[in-house]
Amino acid sequence: MEDVFLETRELTKVYLDGTEALKKISLTFKQGELVSIIGPSGAGKSTFLRSINCLNKPTSGEVLFQNQNITRANGKKLRLIRRQIGMVFQDFNLIKRSSTIRNVLHGRLGYMSSLKGGIGRFSEYDVHEGLAILKRVGLEDHAFKRADELSGGQQQRVGIARAIAQKPSLILADEPIASLDPSSSNNVMNYLKKISEEDGITTIVNLHQVDFAKHFAHRIIGIKAGEVVFDGRPNELSNLMIDDIYFQGDRTYEYTS
Template sequence: MIELRNVSKVYPNGARGLDRIDLQIDDGEFVVIVGLSGAGKSTFLRSINRLHEISEGEIMINGNSITKARGNELYRIRRDIGMIFQNFNLVRRSSVMRNVLSGRVGYHSTLKMLLGLFSKQDKALAMDALKRVNIAEKAYIRADQLSGGQQQRVSIARALAQEAKVILADEPVASLDPITTKQVMDDLLRINQELHITMVVNLHSVDLAKAYASRIIGLNKGKVVFDGKAAEATDEVFASIYGNQNHEQTTKQIGVAK
């Protein structure tokens, strides 16, 4: 379970990335965060695993405060949180297998990782993860030889090899074509349903949010302006999230089929 208690993020210039957010995300949910660029989606996501430090409030992960955690405690909490980035964040000159095995870094010493001393169990976990996203046959080729969609599947496999209990995905399909987007989103949904891994995903597309989320959270200027089931997110709700008085223009820009 993830819990945000009165969480705010204020940048040095005074801008509020997050504004007094209180909410709870339960185990096994598939949550999609929507909102305009600059609404606070990435700040929200990166605050959960402390890639961003919040200015006030507290974030709890399974009953442990990641906000207050230090040293080994912070390391252990982060080990349970996988992160998927828009730009894949792979070592492009390394093999697919080596990239997936980097998800095991939280379980071994730095020296062991630098020397590439992975156990048979580590390698089996990595191969199982690649099978789950249907690219096991690419295990021993370089990451830069893959398509964008395949590279994103490697990053998903890395989070699986990490044995993450929560996966945070920051615009994971923003740079992908429509067919590949569906494949990647199908992978994330299947993993959520089969492994009961909590998914928190930032998306620009309203259609994708409606199709895949069990719950949608709308952000506007760092504030939660909607929090409910996907079925409750009407076109009017999305218009309020995106803050555009011209509803027709808003829905065209964000992909709602009229």
């Protein structure tokens, strides 16, 4: 937890219409911590997350990941860096007609030749590992069901399992519980925290539900209008500060404590 292995330096993103989504964000992240990023819709949370692995190319600034400058990488080097960064999406991003286990095994594509990956020829070892990961997220009995036969919460756990299959050192989760009921949300956040603590995988999670951030995160970062306005432990995030982060004429955030 002491070594900084991810850093953003004055990260800025300006879209073509002039929208300044990120304004010189400088942050450091330690290995093995679960960090929740909170803020109102349009604050820049998703832009920040997707700028870390250059899914959104920053306008200026730098992202340093394990002493590698992602913002200057391209081609093969960028692909190798991204292989170490797992993504979990709000809409699950699964191939619905494929089996659960095949969706998990897609996390191994970055380690395969384009020929084997194109035909989905996974090794016996990868299949064994994929089944073990599904057991870890409580879905071993659903391994050979089609993904679209699973509930939303189960599909999100498949998304987490796929990210784990990459063997990443960093997981980025963009609003992973936005469409889930409270029980499924608890399950998903429990698994993300377990992975962070047991595997030492730094996990950065965008959340709109402040109560979940306070309950599960080791650290919370508040972003408002593209700027960091809070960075601290959950017990340091007061209701007054929550109001400051979210209040823009109406209260659209969710918190219970």
